[in-house]
């Protein structure tokens with residue numbers, strides 16, 4: 260199988276990759292971190308801060324989890340910038356909004372061309388990293404942004420987008436989301452992929468655009484896996500067995516991604532890694548009953564009220580952060596179930612309001628390296644998790660045309 264052959268790539272990579280990136284420290288883990296290719300498969304700073312006029316080259320401490328200096332401090336070599344817009348764009352305007360966001364990312368890269376570069380394939384990625392630049396990848400989060408048009412998909416690919424998350428939380432006419440399949444199943448017009456949805460996957464496989472199955476419902480996931488001709492990605496999802504949230508992957512899904520040669524990039528959000536988090540957020544309503552009552556007129560769910568209460572009480576928010584060990588548990592679980600070749604990192608920085616203790620922003624990635632070493636992972640295994648697995652999947656998708664039908 261073509262996919263099985265690709266698995267050997269990580270071995271070759273580890274022999275040739277020596278970026279001398281990041282800030283070396285005198286500890287061996289620090290050196291390991293600096294020697295490793297670090298890829299974060301999902302960051303929302305573009306939509307949440309840069310679209311509001313913030314500049315990535317500015318010091319955004321206190322305003323965002325991400326800026327260029329802190330990415331460098333964290334040893335991040337490759338950042339996937341998520342192009343995202345919400346459900347108000349479900350039916351129209353999504354394509355224009357996606358293009359506006361890509362415009363802003365392009366301007367950001369132009370202003371900082373000595374420090375970052377847009378990359379669209381694995382060789383360009385490696386070139387940027389060897390030059391000491393941040394390799395920027397565009398990921399489009401939500402199939403609504405192609406507005407049911409394959410020519411729009413082609414256009415986003417031509418502008419450099421290299422993954423499409425089939426759905427965000429909002430289902431679309433051709434694919435159902437995890438949130439809707441679980442919370443609003445009766446609202447669905449299509450469960451799983453429609454015929455058009457299957458054509459989207461086929462076109463993405465032809466173009467060499469990674470199929471991202473984070474946020475998709477189980478039905479969509481299995482429909483996509485049945486026809487995917489290249490390795491898939493889960494850009495920011497964790498393990499359901501450890502935290503039973505609809506955004507996470509069940510064991511059979513994790514094993515299926517391994518058989519496909521894909522990679523699951525673990526999400527850092529406290530609500531997706533700590534099974535007690537949502538209950539603790541809702542418990543705030545009984546601790547602050549009068550504030551909760553006054554919020555009820557504007558917020559519909561107890562969970563939304565709880566999140567608002569967390570913003571009003573920073574001490575509570577700090578106490579509710581998941582321990583970093585839980586994030587490592589998710590990585591460890593997927594590595595044990597599927598193999599260490601199928602797990603990576605998809606932080607969701609600047610897209611979530613609670614991160615594990617110690618992971619305050621993008622400068623804290625070295626703490627993950629340290630924690631993985633403390634769990635007993637070898638240097639080679641840590642390097643796979645930090646970025647080589649993503650690179651393998653990225654290369655398998657972007658390296659060239661699909662083999663002709665009939666070839667192995």
Ligand SMILES: [Zn+2]
Pocket residue numbers: 400474495610
């Ligand atoms: Zn997301």
